[in-house]
Amino acid sequence: MAKLAIGVDFGGTKVLAAVVDVESGKVRGTGKKKTRADDGPDELMERIYDTCDQAMVEAKIDRDHIVGIGVGIAGQVDAERGLLIGTANLSRSVVDLPMAKRLRDRFGVPVTLRNDVQIAAIGEARFGAGKGVDDFFCIFVGTGIGGAIVRDGVLVAGSDGSAGELGHTIVQAGGRICGCGGRGHLEAYASRTAITNVLIGELRRGRQSVLRQLIPDIDLTAPGGTAIRSGVLRKAVAAKDELVLEVVEEAGRYLGYGLATIVNVLNPRRIILGGGAIEAVDRLVQVAEQTTRREALPAAGERVDIVTAGLGDNAGVVGAAVIGAERGDRG
Ligand SMILES: [Zn+2]
Incomplete structure (x- = not known):
């Protein structure tokens, strides 16, 4: 049984x-x-x-x-x-x-x-992209951005349980206000919520985008970045929409800044990226990987494996x- x-x-x-x-x-x-x-x-x-x-x-x-x-x-x-x-x-x-x-x-x-x-x-350590890897960092990008550290095969929770919270690391000193109340945190630049908020701002300013055709009745007031789903972002990227590519690539660069910090601090063997936005938008992963390798310390940045989650959703x-x-x- x-x-x-x-x-x-x-x-x-x-x-x-x-x-x-x-x-x-x-x-x-x-x-x-x-x-x-x-x-x-x-x-x-x-x-x-x-x-x-x-x-x-x-x-x-x-x-x-x-x-x-x-x-x-x-x-x-x-x-x-x-x-x-x-x-x-x-x-x-x-x-x-x-x-x-x-x-x-x-x-x-x-x-x-x-x-x-x-x-x-x-889940990833047992059955997914972390199987057989003792040392890895997981980052999940969706409504927010969460992270987790696995060291010698064991989850590192930290003294108060919040170790690995990469979403609240500072990537822009004094920058955008984050959902947690802090300023300039990664989550305020690279989560799906952040991407959506920037896109909505640009649409309101009158920028042209295929988003207007993909979501004709777009609700520009929907909370928490729910107005534009990951699947719609994927379609807009596939259509090479100038606005969406610009915003997704900016988010990918910030993601890379955050990950470069992780590479320098922890020197993990592998970084596993997952979550709705990662699953849907390849371009986000590509830009994040390029930026991580370029911005991290040379040896650690070249050698770290950067992969997507094996178990998906x-x-x-x-x-x-x-x-x-x-x-x-x-x-
Ligand atoms: Zn925060």
């Missing part, structure tokens, strides 16, 4: 759950729901319960087959208490919500909560399930 756990990836705009065979990394069933910025705590929990139920229905199992649940969430997590203590991109009603306890009460299995990118790094749910099952083993 396969060992199954549920992994939940709770992001800025959606929640994804999957029933995963934690020995093979195979996804047996999934569930997905959108989240809204104005969701209250009870609505959020209902959405998570629903996605878990959907995933179990698709996998044709019930809760007796599950050894545990792991949850990855965008923000700083208190793993001991199983709740989120700070977030730059999620609704404030998630902060201090006892998410692990509520899930445990609902499903009757052990539940572990961790930062979403740290969890995706565990599933890195988060697979890593979460792995963590959820480990906790389950200990009872």
Whole structure:
């Protein structure tokens, strides 16, 4: 009998759950729901319960087959208490919500909560682009930008659990205001939200772009960079749209500045790039790689492998399930 756990990836705009065979990394069933910025705590929990139920229905199992649940969430997590203590991109009603306890009460299995990118790094380490590599740095670019450090095969969480938060490193002193309130952070220049905000500003100023045809009824007031999805960016880049290329390439350069810092500080063997924007827009990865190699210290910058995530969109749910099952083993 396969060992199954549920992994939940709770992001800025959606929640994804999957029933995963934690020995093979195979996804047996999934569930997905959108989240809204104005969701209250009870609505959020209902959405998570629903996605878990959907995933179990698709996998044709019930809760007796599950050894545990792991949850990855965008923000700083208190793993001991199983709740989120700070977030730059999620609704404030998630902060201090006892998410692990509520899930445990609902499903009757052990539940572990961790930062979403740290969890995706565990998925990549076990079954993806980090397999067999002791020393790597993971960066995920989407609504925000998260990072995680794996050193000697072990996740480095740091003394307060926030090690690897590359999204909040300073790439432009005194620059744009970040979702966290700081200034000049990478996330304010290279996340999908940042790319979208710049594009919307330019469209408002009257710049021509294929975006006007791709999204005829574009909502220029939609929050959190949701007006332009990654898939639309991909189409605009493929159409060689001048405005979108300019903005994507600028974001790629900033991403490279951030990654060059990581190369210099940690000298990792490999950098793994993942997340919606990375999956969708190759040009972002190309420019980030060129900039990283050019800006980092020569030997470390030439030798580091720069690759995209092996598990794609599933890195988060697979890593979460792995963590959820480990906790389950200990009872
Ligand atoms: Zn920040």
